[in-house]
Amino acid sequence: MTSRIDRISLLAVPGLAYLAVIYALPLLILLAKSIRTPDGISFAEYAAFFSDDYNMGVLLRTLRVAALTTLLALLIAYPTAFAMNRAKGPMLTVFLVAMVLPMSLGVVVKAFAWSILFRANGFINTSLQWIGLTEKPVRMLFTETALVIGAANVFLPFMVLPIYAVVRQLDQRLPEAAASLGATPFFRFFHVTLPLTLPGVVAGSAFTFSMAISMYVIPSLIVGERQQTLSMLIARSFLYLRNEALGSTISAVLLAIAIIVVVFSSWLARRLEARQ
Amino acid sequence: MTAEKAPAGRHYLDVWGVAKSFKGTRVMSDMNFRVERGELVSLLGPSGCGKSTLLRIIAGLLDADEGSVVLDGRDITRQPAHKRNISVVFQNYALFPHLTVAENVAFGLRARGMAKGATGAPVADALALVRMTEFADRPIAALSGGQQQRVAVARALVVGPDLLLLDEPFSALDRKLRETMQVELKSLLLDRGITAIFVTHDQEEAMGVSDRIAVMNAGRIEQFADPSTLYSRPASPFVMDFVGLSTRLEAVSKGRDGDLTVFDTAYGKVRAQENIPAGTRALVGVRPELVKPGEGENRIATTLADVMVLGSKTVLHGGAGEVDRILCELPGIRSGMARGDKVELGWAVGDTLVYGMAS
Ligand SMILES: Nc1ncnc2c1ncn2[C@@H]1O[C@H](COP(=O)(O)OP(=O)(O)OP(=O)(O)O)[C@@H](O)[C@H]1O
Ligand SMILES: [Mg+2]
Numbered sequence: 001m002t003s004r005i006d007r008i009s010l011l012a013v014p015g016l017a018y019l020a021v022i023y024a025l026p027l028l029i030l031l032a033k034s035i036r037t038p039d040g041i042s043f044a045e046y047a048a049f050f051s052d053d054y055n056m057g058v059l060l061r062t063l064r065v066a067a068l069t070t071l072l073a074l075l076i077a078y079p080t081a082f083a084m085n086r087a088k089g090p091m092l093t094v095f096l097v098a099m100v101l102p103m104s105l106g107v108v109v110k111a112f113a114w115s116i117l118f119r120a121n122g123f124i125n126t127s128l129q130w131i132g133l134t135e136k137p138v139r140m141l142f143t144e145t146a147l148v149i150g151a152a153n154v155f156l157p158f159m160v161l162p163i164y165a166v167v168r169q170l171d172q173r174l175p176e177a178a179a180s181l182g183a184t185p186f187f188r189f190f191h192v193t194l195p196l197t198l199p200g201v202v203a204g205s206a207f208t209f210s211m212a213i214s215m216y217v218i219p220s221l222i223v224g225e226r227q228q229t230l231s232m233l234i235a236r237s238f239l240y241l242r243n244e245a246l247g248s249t250i251s252a253v254l255l256a257i258a259i260i261v262v263v264f265s266s267w268l269a270r271r272l273e274a275r276q
Numbered sequence: 277m278t279a280e281k282a283p284a285g286r287h288y289l290d291v292w293g294v295a296k297s298f299k300g301t302r303v304m305s306d307m308n309f310r311v312e313r314g315e316l317v318s319l320l321g322p323s324g325c326g327k328s329t330l331l332r333i334i335a336g337l338l339d340a341d342e343g344s345v346v347l348d349g350r351d352i353t354r355q356p357a358h359k360r361n362i363s364v365v366f367q368n369y370a371l372f373p374h375l376t377v378a379e380n381v382a383f384g385l386r387a388r389g390m391a392k393g394a395t396g397a398p399v400a401d402a403l404a405l406v407r408m409t410e411f412a413d414r415p416i417a418a419l420s421g422g423q424q425q426r427v428a429v430a431r432a433l434v435v436g437p438d439l440l441l442l443d444e445p446f447s448a449l450d451r452k453l454r455e456t457m458q459v460e461l462k463s464l465l466l467d468r469g470i471t472a473i474f475v476t477h478d479q480e481e482a483m484g485v486s487d488r489i490a491v492m493n494a495g496r497i498e499q500f501a502d503p504s505t506l507y508s509r510p511a512s513p514f515v516m517d518f519v520g521l522s523t524r525l526e527a528v529s530k531g532r533d534g535d536l537t538v539f540d541t542a543y544g545k546v547r548a549q550e551n552i553p554a555g556t557r558a559l560v561g562v563r564p565e566l567v568k569p570g571e572g573e574n575r576i577a578t579t580l581a582d583v584m585v586l587g588s589k590t591v592l593h594g595g596a597g598e599v600d601r602i603l604c605e606l607p608g609i610r611s612g613m614a615r616g617d618k619v620e621l622g623w624a625v626g627d628t629l630v631y632g633m634a635s
Contacts, residue, residue: 177370272374
């Protein structure tokens, strides 16, 4: 029995080796650079990073944008997952293609498409003016709002698919049982449907949040240099400032956030599953 | 709709003129079904005959296309399920997997707005009723099938429903446990005077548990009667076949002979009281325990195809053909008969069931 398990776990060796060389090793080197100074090991770079108001502003903006992106994606994805669960045959195919196809389009193409949508004489502004909601074009491109909307769009499939997977497993008789026990639709949602689909929400939110805090191309294209995010700051440190210590420090901060998100969400998912 | 009205108040539950289609396919039309207060009623029928559909319409989980449902004088046809005060025990119990046993039982009380602190006593009572007190804090996944069934019953009863609906509540249990649970549940419901409707496709279960049985076939009720009437006087060949096995023979009426009608069958002449015109095709039947070797006014001769010694009874199988079947059940273990023996079997004229066939 044990030898069987051992042999099966050997199958993981190529994957682990690949991860060690391509992922873990460079990351370790990077981390090492953030604490190695000419005077030996020191956390001075970190102290400097956290005491700088500008850096803290970027950190907060990055977290805020990621949180809002996750929230927006969740609000759109949750009902979508239920609609997909209802859809049958060709309609379901349409849904799945609509989810997957945009992923193959590439972020750059999409970002340029949005700039057409968001710019001063773009579709949204023309419509707003035509309805009479605004007199002058509203500034949308280069704002955080546009960034959140765009990012939520890109990451939507990563939110929808985990939720859809859970919704599909949901026993339809559970809400019915709740109804026959006197539960209003509202009570049913908050005491049956939502708790049972929460593992999908947690998984989708963890995916979306960790991708949103580290996104680089989308903010570069939508908001540009004016409003930096952590990833842009990292790129700038390495590429323009040639400050490897700063770059690797910020990378470590970003990595720490990502690890916290992953650990916390898998702890939460396990807890939710243990209850079921 | 015309201004017809259901006769309110006459029956406790009055399902009246109900019709239902799924995507243009009629599965139920002009269904009429009435249950009195405190009755235990079974819906018995083959798979797909519409038992669950009727139950779901009564519970409000499905909308009827036509007709109405009246409960205790209230027209509940357009009321959503959560306002009807009708509890349902589902086939696989549909317990909430994210809640403990006690939380499952408390669900209906909480949904009705009872404070969390107040649910303790009624939940404890309900769990004691189904003897699940010591499992209160267990998660659902840690329970056996029979235990889950008890929790489902406790959850349904704790809210004090006006009507309890059970959709094949025992089908996931093994035979022994099923029989125990049937007895337990029946006495529980009788003690508390609860009106209940069971769905089942097991005729023994229906006969053991209920005051009256509605035998359903293809979206219609073929007969609605107490178990003994249903068994001794089935209203149609379908009911005769579905409720218990019986001897059944294709027959042709030869007309009256005094007070009786004489029928020709492949195994001999059979007499019965029903007046069936000469030349009409018919089906004659008799319950197997009423058939005796060498006794009775009606006699048929057959070769035994099988002799099954079952312990409490011995069953003789005879007859052959698509329709014809001869069954004789004798109490206890009988030896001295074997496959291939030629026997004469008989029964009383008064026990003969006759169904004229329009053709
Ligand atoms: N949601 C549905 N969509 C389409 N057809 C349905 C639906 N529900 C039931 N039917 C059809 O209606 C008929 C009656 O179904 P129902 O579930 O009431 O049968 P049943 O008597 O409960 O059978 P079983 O003993 O197998 O549970 C069947 O022919 C079934 O295929
Ligand atoms: Mg059914």
